[in-house]
Amino acid sequence: MEQGLEFEQFASSRAHRLFQVAYLMCGDWHQAQDLVQTTLAKMFSVWSRLRRGGGDDGPTIDAYARKVLLRNYLSQKRLRKSSEIVTTDLPEQASTPNDGGELRLVMVAALKQLPPRSRAVVVLRYLEDHSIEAVADMLGISPGAVKSLNFRSLAKLREILGEDRESLFHR
Numbered sequence: 001m002e003q004g005l006e007f008e009q010f011a012s013s014r015a016h017r018l019f020q021v022a023y024l025m026c027g028d029w030h031q032a033q034d035l036v037q038t039t040l041a042k043m044f045s046v047w048s049r050l051r052r053g054g055g056d057d058g059p060t061i062d063a064y065a066r067k068v069l070l071r072n073y074l075s076q077k078r079l080r081k082s083s084e085i086v087t088t089d090l091p092e093q094a095s096t097p098n099d100g101g102e103l104r105l106v107m108v109a110a111l112k113q114l115p116p117r118s119r120a121v122v123v124l125r126y127l128e129d130h131s132i133e134a135v136a137d138m139l140g141i142s143p144g145a146v147k148s149l150n151f152r153s154l155a156k157l158r159e160i161l162g163e164d165r166e167s168l169f170h171r
Helices: 003-026 029-045 047-054 058-083 100-112 116-127 132-139 143-169
Strands: none
Touching: 003 029, 003 047, 003 058, 003 100, 003 116, 029 047, 029 058, 058 116, 058 132, 100 116, 100 143, 116 132, 116 143, 132 143
């Protein structure tokens, strides 16, 4: 099979899932699209090497794609940090959602309040269902650091969601 066609099939079958992960990490539709595009562009540039090295091992290529996406996300957050605008106005508290769509919006808003690495840990652990060791490998940190980030992130999410958190999940 021609490598261009092979990559096109890979990209079309994985782009939606990569977008979901990217969106939950960054909380911005357009930035998530950019992250996926950048990830796929970087993968295309090394596609022949990936295919030679990994053969038909889809999980290995998928793991590489997530790692590239994560590194792009964290890199962008470091670059944009200097352009953040601090405001004294807090956003209005979200009302209790009555459907899955509103629940997603509340959760995305809560995730956006976490620092980038913390957000990445929560998304990789609970959306992507990766082990602590796998997340540590993707982030290039120790499993203990992942556990610590995970614990603090979940505590912060509980604090952000406040009293409404019980009603969010028991509908």
